[in-house]
Amino acid sequence: MSIAPRLGRFTDTDSGDYWPGFVDALATLLLVIVFLLSIFVAGQFALSRALTGRDEQLAEMNNRLAALTDELALAEGENQRLSTEITTLQATLGEVRAERDDLSDQMVIVLGRLEDVQSNLLLEQDANQANIDQITAMNLQMQALRDQISELNSLLEAAEAREAELDSQIVNLGERLNAALASRVAELARYRSDFFGRLQEILGNRSGVRIEGDRFVFDTDTLFPSGSAALSQEGREGLRPIAEAIVQLTEEIPDDIDWIIRIDGHTDPRPIRTTYASNWHLSAARAISVVNWFEDLGVPPNRLVAAGFGEHQPVASGNSEEAYARNRRIELKLTSR
Known part of the structure; x- marks a missing residue:
């Protein structure tokens, strides 16, 4: 009507x-x-x-x-x-x-x-x-x-x-x-x-995450503020399901298989202008921040390894902003000790 x-x-x-x-x-x-x-x-x-x-x-x-x-x-x-x-x-x-x-x-x-x-x-x-x-x-x-x-x-x-x-x-x-x-x-x-x-x-198909070979690669711009190693709230929530999957994996793999989750930090080649002494320090600090967050979420610390590579392992060449963004990354890989 x-x-x-x-x-x-x-x-x-x-x-x-x-x-x-x-x-x-x-x-x-x-x-x-x-x-x-x-x-x-x-x-x-x-x-x-x-x-x-x-x-x-x-x-x-x-x-x-x-x-x-x-x-x-x-x-x-x-x-x-x-x-x-x-x-x-x-x-x-x-x-x-x-x-x-x-x-x-x-x-x-x-x-x-x-x-x-x-x-x-x-x-x-x-x-x-x-x-x-x-x-x-x-x-x-x-x-x-x-x-x-x-x-x-x-x-x-x-x-x-x-x-x-x-x-x-x-x-x-x-x-x-x-x-x-x-x-x-x-x-x-x-x-x-x-x-x-x-x-x-x-x-x-989450943005800021890609697969390269046998590892998952996270753009650090989605995890950390610029020049910082403190995880953002968005980054913490984005990593939470990853930590839950690792905890479940820990319960499934027998204890005598010696495996680890390796978290690698990488930066672009531009000189750093924050409180960190160099890109080495920043990349290592970011990897350690991810390890600490995973440990807070229940991942056993003996199954975690943090490594910083600075700007010395680039995946993209050139001086464009796109290349810099691809090189600023956190890589996650399951491997043996």
């Missing part, structure tokens, strides 16, 4: 009866309110379904994490057993090598004695008949020495075969140990990939 005709009649008649127009206005307003409430209820229903799907995904991720934890525990036990076995085999190999060297020395001595006996035998062959018994005894001695040499050769061959077998076992165990270590490295890379994806989801 249109209100304009009624207003026209009010003007024409000027009777002072405004109640019908007021009722029409209230009815129209009520219809609008009912329409808005319908839209709100529909939105709430869609949001509830979306949240239910997220809960199911979170439960699935928790199940996967539990399975990974069990596999890691088994790998650690196997690692320890292999390391102990390698140590034992290396000790045994040292003993075998020492025994082989001793046998080689004995063989050299026996060969020297054999040569002496042969020399003496040649000298005595031209002697008289009275020395025949002595020659016979020398022959017997030579045969005994030959038997001893043969036995030593057999022992030496056995020692060399055993050494080759131990070398093969050590190589095999080394390969298995390297495979286990590679598995741990791959597991850390998998957690890094999950963390990277989680931060991408949190940050979305």
Whole structure:
């Protein structure tokens, strides 16, 4: 029902009866309110379904994490057993090598004695008949020495075969140990990939944040006032979801995986004109401010590292304001210690 005709009649008649127009206005307003409430209820229903799907995904991720934890525990036990076995085999190999060297020395001595006996035998062959018994005894001695040499050769061959077998076992165990270590490295890379994806989801298309390789880069203009290392309120709130993601990651990664979050501070090359002595000091102070804020939000301090690079690691060349803005940055990276 249109209100304009009624207003026209009010003007024409000027009777002072405004109640019908007021009722029409209230009815129209009520219809609008009912329409808005319908839209709100529909939105709430869609949001509830979306949240239910997220809960199911979170439960699935928790199940996967539990399975990974069990596999890691088994790998650690196997690692320890292999390391102990390698140590034992290396000790045994040292003993075998020492025994082989001793046998080689004995063989050299026996060969020297054999040569002496042969020399003496040649000298005595031209002697008289009275020395025949002595020659016979020398022959017997030579045969005994030959038997001893043969036995030593057999022992030496056995020692060399055993050494080759131990070398093969050590190589095999080394390969298995390297495979286990590679598995741990791959597991850390998998957690890094999950963390990277989680931060991408949190940050979305937020301005002042970009991805460069394996790190997240924050423009310091969105975190700090110009020339200052004190985080702005906007910067603190922008970093809060990042800290919450790191805390969750700390609960998921096993304690024996040695990982850290490295926060690097960078500045542009222009000389500083604040209370800081140089761009080195400013970049380090800004990185430390981020570390302190993360620690206040519950991130374990042993998982945080702050580093200042001043203006010496630029990502953009030139003297334009755009290049300066890109070089003023805070970088965040998940890496091993």
